[in-house]
Amino acid sequence: MTTPHDADPIALVLPGGSDALTVRPLTPGDAASVAALMATCEQHDVGEVLIEEADIVGDWQRPAFDLASQSVGVLDGERLVAYAEVYKARWADGAVDPAYRGRGIGAALSRWTRAVGARDGGTLVGQPVPGDSAGERLFAALGYRSLWTSWVLEMPAGESIVPQPTPAGYAIREPRDRADLEAAWTVNEDAFLEWSERERTTFDEWAATVVNRPGYEPWQLRLMADPAGEVVGMAFVIVSGGCAYVDKLAVHRDERGRGLARALLVDAFEVGRAHGGDRSELSTDSRTGALGLYEKVGMRVTSLWRHWAADVVAAPATTEAAGAAHAGDA
Template sequence: MPDDAATVPLPTLPAGYRARRLVLADAAAVTAVVAAQDVADTGEVMVEEADVVGDWQRPSFDLATSAVGVETVPDDAASNSGTGSGAGSGAGSATAQQPGVLVAVAEVHRDRAEVAVHPDHRDRGLGTALDHWVLALARARGERSVGSPVLEGSAGDRLLADLGWAVRWHSWVLALPEGVDVPERPLPAGYTARAAAPEEHRACWTLNEDAFLEWSDRPRDGYEDWAALTVERPGFEPWQLRVVVDEAGEVVALALVQMMTTEQGGRERTEAYVARLATRADQRGRGLAQALLVDVFAEGRRRGASLCTLSTDSRTGALGLYEKVGMRVTSSWVNRAAALD
């Protein structure tokens, strides 16, 4: 039985770095590290602070024990201690220390890990040290394996491959090119697409979890965890959760779109990202998902989005569906995992 409260010591790091626990106030700095890694690997920013805060505010995630940051040791702090970061690299809070610059982060939630190292600090052993910490924490919590999504062929992918992490599945980010629309597919008679009402949020959660657990081997997320990533995520607006309801008013399909504005090539770009798309099992084959895609992309463009994106993975079998409606793969990812038996 997994023990989500188990803890392990902070990682031992190379000289010049120290590890510390993260706090909510670190969200912006963590976002900056992940964004720098994104740009180095993909050429674009794929994260915003709301993603980090949403993950951290899940009731099932204990930030104090499930995440770690790596920061540089200021020169004067190292000279005063006379030890660099070697013996002190496992120090807990940096509250009583002169703060350094956050350059790497790692977190573990159940059997999933996220690790990011700023590209200016790669090839210094930080990724390997954080990998060892991830494995130790997941093992202490009773997980059978732990996995992480990495861009295929990236520095992170190569590191995990060298460390023996095997590919569990593939995933892809797809975009609808500017000027291209998803082919219209009218809803069948009796169905309506609209924004979800607050009283429908729990029905959306149930439908979402039922659909995803058909192919995802994980525990069922509680409503509060789901809400933290969706309707309680920073920046959420009611129009972003779209549903299809039948004649009886029951939610039979849903889509969640998240808006993100980043600077790309010296200019701002707003992206509408479909984070959730699901249809109730007994309602499939009627074009509801395609109709919702048309709806959410139109709503996103109405609010300034020039790019419409989503992601899918090989467990769903949906890649061909998205390609048929005009979407194109922009990046390919792998989920690599290490067995902990």
């Protein structure tokens, strides 16, 4: 697989009539603009804002990601109106300002992401988009296929989960040292790789979006320790805009069935509330089979997303699909 830092750039070719727009790779200084663009799209498509700038910064500082060769921005003057990025030749993110949809920009970005995936040695590139949105209609028109469904669930302010006592000898605590962090990473990766079709994330890649995420404090990472002091479960909670979002939740396979995941979830919500998160959220997808568990504890689905993917294309971005984009361009 091509390493991003020595990859040849892929040109983004916009459709005809886009002469007023400019194209360039993104830089670290664009994080706030990307967050604002995504927030505008989320508010328009799902009625709430889920993204924050720290999410962008954390993703961009992963060692395996290179902004210069794996990102592109579309600007109208100084204003960022669309962007796309591709991580590890497989995982794309992209958005088009609602005011600029229907012009073929989304189709051009799609072609660009697939070309980047091909250049970097991948076979499939895709991203999640809200259900019944312009992005979903665009991907369907371009021949993408839906691989799985995700849901964002909420525990409204003032409501809480019935407490789940931990078994005798088990305890929830903050990380104390590097060994604790590596243990949390191992539990997290082992659990998610049971159903996720991806390569194992390195510790440094994981840490970029957890302990090295802007604003991180030790109370955010919750560890479940067994009677011997070994870390057998973990949760990571982010508080933003009055919401405590449980970004990660995992328990070692051999320790399941003891109520540890629910205990970690209750703890994450409570510590999040103590730090200003009056309501709580998390997301899950159809590969985990966990939707019913969260609904049983009182959480409610607030939005539905689907992951759409397509085969990579070993060619520069073109406008051949621009016509289909006008049916619902993202």
